[in-house]
Amino acid sequence: MSQETRAIWATVVCFLVGALAGTLLLWGTPRPVAGDGSVGIPVAIVAGAIAAASFAVSSRLHRRGEHAAMPRWQAIISSLSAIALTVAFAGVTALGVLLTTEVLGAGLQGLQLSAVGGGLITGVASAVAGRLAFEAGIGLRTADLANLLFRYLIIGTLFAMITAADPQWWELNFSQLGIGTGAWAFNGTLVVAGILTATVGSYIGRDLHRIQGDAALRRVAWVVVLWAAAGAALAAVGLFPLERIVVVHNVAAFSTLVLFVVAGVLTVTTIPGPPPALMLTTAGVALLIVVPVVLAFAFGLFSITALEAIIIGLALLWLTTLVRVLAVLTPDRTRPSVRASLLRG
Structure with a gap:
């Protein structure tokens, strides 16, 4: 009260x-x-x-x-x-x-x-x-952060669509929203989303530490670093728009995808005895991503914009499942480390 x-x-x-x-x-x-x-x-x-x-x-x-x-x-x-x-x-x-x-x-x-x-x-x-x-x-909670990230991406993308300089942006890809007079909306969304992604990773590390303690601290540290790197790469996509530096923009976008996958795999394998629901969701999402990629590039049934939307949606669905599983396993109380240094035990 x-x-x-x-x-x-x-x-x-x-x-x-x-x-x-x-x-x-x-x-x-x-x-x-x-x-x-x-x-x-x-x-x-x-x-x-x-x-x-x-x-x-x-x-x-x-x-x-x-x-x-x-x-x-x-x-x-x-x-x-x-x-x-x-x-x-x-x-x-x-x-x-x-x-x-x-x-x-x-x-x-x-x-x-x-x-x-x-x-x-x-x-x-x-x-x-x-x-x-x-x-x-x-x-x-970590689940609250993941929901905030999901909603923020939707809000930011919708605003960027409404204010887009080119109404035909969807014929190419989402990066077209970062070009023109209203580009700041989409690019700013990606920068803040990158900060949120890195913060979600920090909270995931906090949850893993609360579950396993200092025994898994080194592995947990790598989880946090990889999520932070994924967030930094996502922010770089917004900081280096397609119309300025194409190579850096594309490298940042590809790095975001790779780092997200690596961080996700390491996170799942760090959870003690990964729950069957999480493993099933991970396998299902991986399969659902492979299928539209094949249909898009091999048969041309999807546009690049539609493929990007499918991949992002499935990735956020998987992230939501991950943080909900962690919420079930994680104690509510803070767990201070007994290590004076993160690098040395």
Whole structure:
């Protein structure tokens, strides 16, 4: 009840701060809901900043002293994950607001919002995002992170589709969304998604350590490193768009796929006695990926865009299964390491 009361007060504070900041930023002539000079970008910036601040405050309140019993290296990894999550919550919120304003702009054409009206919308967006971020700071599981990654990719891709410079982008591949005037939406989505992927890997490592302890620490460290590398490669796909450096973009995209597979295999084999449900899902997803690849390249039945969508969807389905299995096996309490160094026992 104490946590729920805090969450309610956090919602109220986020609304008030968001409404005030939004009104001040939008002061002047009325603005449209979406498009050039709209309320979309100011609302997204304010709501994103408040969501990040709400998560940081909640983590400080509810996880105070968590690092006290941890060795320095473990506390550093935990802190870096928290920082990455703070950035991710800001990015997820901002893109969610931008997508919502684009949809509302299409349905409410001609509507002009005053500073007060825009401020109220900013307050509502800040309250919703701030409440969710505050609750995440109370106790965030690996499964919650995987769901956040899944939803974020959907939101970011939909927003990139709506704002794409070339409406025929789908005839080639998803990388075409990273070209043109609205390229920042798709490329920014990939960068934040890379941060989220690396953070998911850090939490997977945390869960594996809680299950097996320091005995499996070296293998768990490799799991975390590989997931971090996969996240870095995914972020590189957005940092090096197709229209700038084609070779680097393609290498980063291929590296993301390879590193994701290697990290997944090592993660599954690190879980003690991998559950049959996870093994069955892994085998099924692998088969379901091979079939459309053959149909696309050997028979031309799928476009590259459709193939990419199938592979990404199946990969996220497998990741969801993995983190749910880990949630069943992982103890809820923190497990500080007894090793003073990660490299030396």
